[in-house]
Amino acid sequence: MMTLALVVCLAATASACGGSKSSKSGGKTAVTISNEQGTTWSCGFNPFNSDVNFLSFGTVYEELTFVNGLKSGQTTDWLASSYAWSNSNKTLTVTIRPGVKWSDGKPLTAGDVLFTFNLLKKNEGLDLNAAWSVLKDVTRNGNKITFDFKGSAVPYFYYIAAQTPIVPEHIWSTIKNPVTYKDTHPVGTGPFKMASCSPQVIKYTKNAGYWQKGKPTIETVYYPAFTSNDPANQQLASGKAQWGSQFIPNIKSYYVSKSADNHYWFPPTVNVSIFINLQDPILKDVAVRKAMAYAIDRKKVSEIGEYGYEPPSNQTGIVTPTFSSWLDPKLAHVFDYNPQKAIQTLQAAGYKKKGNLFYTPEGKPLSFRILNIGGYSDWVASVQVIQKQLAAVGIKITPENLSSTTYDADNYNGKFQLSYNGNESGGPAPYYELRQVLYSKNSAPIGKPAATNWERYENPATDRLIEQYASTADPATQHGIVRKLEQVMVNEVPVIPVTEGVDWYQYNTRDLKGWVTPDNPYAQPAAYVNPDWGVVLLNLKPKSAS
Structure with missing residues (x-):
């Protein structure tokens, strides 16, 4: 994922954006992150705002329990020192860790x-994972x-304990509108702590009173804004940034060859898909969606758009090899590339071809706009394919390459026909991404922000399956x-998985x-994954340290 032009760091912080500070022992105690986001910083850090929560959840705000999505959901106690299920897995009791302080010194x-x-319950717009769709009550003893x-x-443990940032009552209880x-x-x-912020760079400094003794070793984190x-990529290749989380074309020659200290790893985690607005009068026809699924050569998109770094997806939505044991191999091949089948599907549904374009029986062309982030060069290339x-x-599609801010707003509010999107967070099993995409309680009416079900899919039978899984x-x-x-994904084609999104990670x-x-x-390694990026920073040490 990538963009247009670098927003250069302010003069006062220019050296910080490109280097790292030395400790007395000779080690480096600062990290510069190179993660292109397609926009400058708004300097908002609301952990319940999906536009900016990746900038605060994990480093400033923390979770009750850390869940590792790369190790089958392995848990580590965090702000909760323990947890236990009871009442046929209907009751979860967590014990809050003693001795933890807020960064202002209050316990x-x-x-x-x-x-x-209770804040999430009172303000539905903050409940990004629809926690209160499954919660009945929360009490303290x-x-x-x-x-x-x-x-x-x-399975909702993941959302409750691992994906909900805890905020201080003594501050948030005074906020009139926590959603905005x-x-x-x-x-x-x-x-x-977030020490300073400008549209060009965010500076974080070590919380000296942090509850994990001896951590963090890193004293300063610089997060420049790249559009x-x-x-x-140049910052990474030159060594001015130590941690990258983006697509780099020809990474071996451009980055790895520059230094024996440059490394990368791209673990697959979620899908990059075409989200289809199911409220659109033409796209609501499953025949059109199926034709599109047949017409896309995912392997070629992977090779050309993603240099093969992101493997081709399959229509079930199961990411492999990460979750191969969950995949129905027969369903995985239902929508293998077959352009002739795409044409036959449209013809059988009553669509007529005039010239190079199919039309509905009412005479409307199969012509749609598709949203994309203009700065993500791999996504732009993929959509061109x-x-x-x-x-x-x-079928005609016209790309609209937008700024990240406009793109996010249009996706959340359903203001699109098609959207190329890989911004689901996934989870430690394929259920989580499927829930994000298919669960109607993650949707919203057009014009109101949906948490993750951006295509606005609704099916009570599918909702029941999602809820049965939790039982x-x-x-x-x-x-x-x-x-x-998986059968729902194949039969109804609510979205079309194209490539398997990876955690872009260079170090x-x-x-x-x-x-x-x-x-x-020990954590998902991309700097944009929360709260994992905080865990990564906690584990970094100068080479001179023991």
């Missing part, structure tokens, strides 16, 4: 946790918080339900150790 209490979840669910809820609150000076329990991946492939079967801890039953959700080991590696995948 974290169970009251802050209770307040956070001393240092323990009890979550009572409407039914068995084992920018949170320009965030106060959290995390390892870093294009090209200058961001898809554009040619769809044109070959009589069992039996792996065989869970696999069976996911197979049925330099000249001065720092403790990076995520294929042999030690």
Whole structure:
């Protein structure tokens, strides 16, 4: 993912944007992140605002329990020192860790946790993971918080404990409108404080009072704003940035060859898909969606648009090899590339071809606009390939390459016909991405922001499958339900997975150790994954440190 032009760091911070500070022992104690976002910084850090929460959740704000999506959901106690299920997996009790302080010196209490979840209940716009669609009540008893669910809820642990940032009651209780609150000076329990912010660069400094003794070792984190991946890539290749999270064309020659300390790893995690506005009068016809799915040569999109770094997807939505054990191999090949089948599907549904374009029986052309982020050069290239492939079967798409800010707003509010999008967060099993895409409670009416179900898919039977999954801890039953959700993806084609989105991750080991590696995948390694990026920063140390 990438963009147009670098927004240069302010003169006062120029050296910080390109280098790192030395400690007395000779090690480097600063990290510069190169992660092109397609926009300058708004200097908002609201952890419940999906546009900016990646800038505060993990570093400033923290979760109850850390869940590692690369290690089958392995858990690590965080702000909660323990947790336990009871009542047939309908009740979750967490014990809040003692001795934790907010960055303003006030103690974290169970009251802050209770307040956070009640805040989400009172303000639906903050409940990004629809937690209260499954929660019945949250109560406090001393240092323990009890979550009572409407039914068995084992998989929802991920959303409740790992994906909900805890905020301080003594600050957030005074905010009149927490949904629109920018949170320009965030106060959290995390390892870093937001020290300064301009549209060009954010500076984080070590939280000296952090509850994990001896951590963090890194004293300063610089996060420049890049509106294009090209200058961001230059920062990485030159060694001015140590941690990258973006697409680099010809990465071996451009980046790896520049230094023996330059490394990369791209673990597949979620799909990059064409989201289809199911409220559109033409696109609501499944025949059109199926024709599009047949017409796209995913392998070629992967090779040309993504240099093969992102493998081709399949229509089930199951990311492989990460989740191969969940995949129904027969369903995976239903929509293999078949342009002739695409044409036959349209003809059978009553569409007529005039010249090079198909038309509806009412005479409307199969011509659609597709949103994209103009600064993501790989996405732009991928859509260009898809554009040619769809044109070959009589469907016209016109790319609209937008700024990241406009793109996000249009996606969330359903103001699109088609959208090329890989911004789902996924989770430690394929269920999580499928829930994000298919669960109607993650949707919203057109014009109002949807959490993740941007295509506005709704089907009560599918909702029941998603909810049934949550009622069992039996792996065989869970696999069976996911197979049925794969069938939904194939039968209804609510979205079209194109490539398997990876965690873009480049890292330099000249001065720092403790990076995520294929042999030690202790967190998802991309700087844009929250709260994992905070965990990565906690593990980094100067090479001179023991």
